[in-house]
Amino acid sequence: MTKILLVGNGAREHAIAETLEKSRHRPRIYAYMKANNPGILTYAEGVELGSYSATRQIAAFAKKVGVEFAIIGPEEPLKHGVADALAKEGIPCIGPKRILAQLETSKSFTRSLLDTYKIPGNPLFASFTRESIANADAFVRDIGQFVVKPDGLTGGKGVWVQGDHFRTKEEGIAYARECLQDHPRVIIEEKLEGEEFSLQCLTDGETVVAMPAVQDHKRAFEDDKGPNTGGMGSYSCPDHLLPFLTRKDVEEGLEITKKVCRALYEEAGDPYIGVMYGGFMKTKKGVRLIEYNARFGDPETMNILPILKTDFVDICRAMIDSKLETVGIEFAKKATVCKYIVPEGYPSNPAKGGKIEVDESADAYFYYAAVEGKEDGIHMSPSRAVGVVGIADTLEEAERIAEDGCSRVKGKVYHRRDIGTRQLIQKRIDHMDSIMKP
Missing domain, CATH: 3.30.1490.20 (ATP-grasp fold, A domain)
Incomplete structure (x- = not known):
């Protein structure tokens, strides 16, 4: 029986756990979390709670339960070197070692890396x-x-x-x-002018495979107003592009990531195993790099993993064994819309500890984020609470499903109703058209 350690307690990790559960290998999932995520608990065979900086504790838990490999969800454990601690115990990891995780933890490292190796994409x-x-x-x-x-x-x-x-x-x-x-x-x-897109790539340190492009929405309020957040929602399209993107744009972003992957190996002498998530911008002068994340995106993971058709455990094993090129990775040609439920007042003055009720009988998928399951129900933290995802043949239908799902989360909450709507997407298209004019 395959045993897998999952580190993290957010909506992204809930989606990862759900995807692992679908595997034909029927893995047993062991979760290391900072708080009891009720979604992850439904899949976990065993749980340990603790800090993400407690690298020895995490490695000891993994060794005790005898996991085959680990998947690290958030950036914090990568920063603290959890992958390094697991490697010392002989446990492979989907997630880079600390020196490679600088791709995310140090923006100056990444800019300098592109500069040194003459990789295009830097402003x-x-x-x-x-x-x-x-x-x-x-x-x-x-x-x-x-x-x-x-x-x-x-x-x-x-x-x-x-x-x-x-x-x-x-x-x-x-x-x-x-x-x-x-x-x-x-x-x-x-300052670059254009439209941003997220291109998450899987890699074994040599082969790099792009997942469908996604567009995230950072601003807290509708019509892209208010302060930045970790992401209020996102959408993807059935053709795995975006309405303002061409196949050439995606290939340009992928080529940058491939070159960065090779440069990382030259710098560290160690293969990067995990997800290289590039935040790119399409500009009049071509695709430019905004930043890299060294793990799955949040919310973008909730758009992508539910439409993954290839067995995720097979993909993870291929990444660990440097055989990713042998796996045909396939995604369903579906549209997805994710909308985040957050506490009222988020992000500047969010309510803390509020209880929510979630009716999961809708067609939407529900992924629990910074919440905690207690005896009397689900309680929010000051951060994002629930990712609600609609999946359908068209963006219009996916948005309708997501919006219906959001209406079934009761409590002192807020979400952006405009994410995935025709009106907001057309605004992005018009913006890009105005930039690309001769």
């Missing part, structure tokens, strides 16, 4: 420390509008864009200095 950028931040004034004078990014994990909320989060160059540099109070470096780069 104009510069990295600053407390000692060199005085040089930022001269840099921003030459690049027009710009973006400020702390060098480290910020949960998708640390990036400030001129015109959205600050107006003047002086305000941007002031924020850069503020970032240096908590981070060793800050990156300032030119």
Whole structure:
């Protein structure tokens, strides 16, 4: 009997657990979580609760139950070196070692990697420390509008864009200095104009396979207003492209990821095994890299794994054994729409501990995120609560299913009703058309 360790307690990990459960190998799932996720608990044979920085505890749990391999869901355990601790116990992992996870945990590392290996996709950028931040004034004078990014994990909320989060160059540099109070470096780069898309890729360190493209929605409120979040929802299309993307755009993003994968091996001497999730932007000058994540996306995982037709355990084994090229990975030609249920007041002043009731009798899929199952029911944290996913032949029908599912979550909650709607998607198409005009 195959035993698998799943690290993480969010909606992404709930979707991973569900996908593993569908495998013909009938694996036993053992979950290491920070809190009791009620969705994951329905699939888990055994559970241990603890911190993601407790690398020895996680490795000891994996060894005790005798898992064949582990899957790391969130970025935090990757940052702390959980994959390294598991490797010392002889346990392979879907998730990179700490040095390779810098792809996500250090934006300056990734920008410099592309620069060093002459990989296309970088905007104009510069990295600053407390000692060199005085040089930022001269840099921003030459690049027009710009973006400020702390060098480290910020949960998708640390990036400030001129015109959205600050107006003047002086305000941007002031924020850069503020970032240096908590981070060793800050990156300032030119502001790109275009539409973003998520391209998650599976890799064994040599072969790189792209999954269907997804578009995420970071802004908290409808019509893309409000502060950034970890992601309020996302959609994908039956042709595995997006309405504003061509096959060539996706191939361009995939080619960048393939070159980055090879560069990582050159740098570390170790294969990157896991998910390379590229956040890209289609611009008038081609596809540009916004950032990489070193794991499955959240919410994008909930769009992609439910339509995976190939056995996920077979894929994981092939990645571990460096045989990914032998597996024909297939996804159903379906449209998907994911909408996140969040506490009222999210993200600035969210209610904490509120109880929710979920009627799962709808056609939608429900994936539990930062909630905790207690004796009296499901309680929210200040973060995202439930990912609700509609899957259908068309985007219109998938959005209808997702919206119906959202209406069945009762409590002091909010969600973006516009995600996946024709009106919002047309706005993205029109935006891209205006940029691509000669």
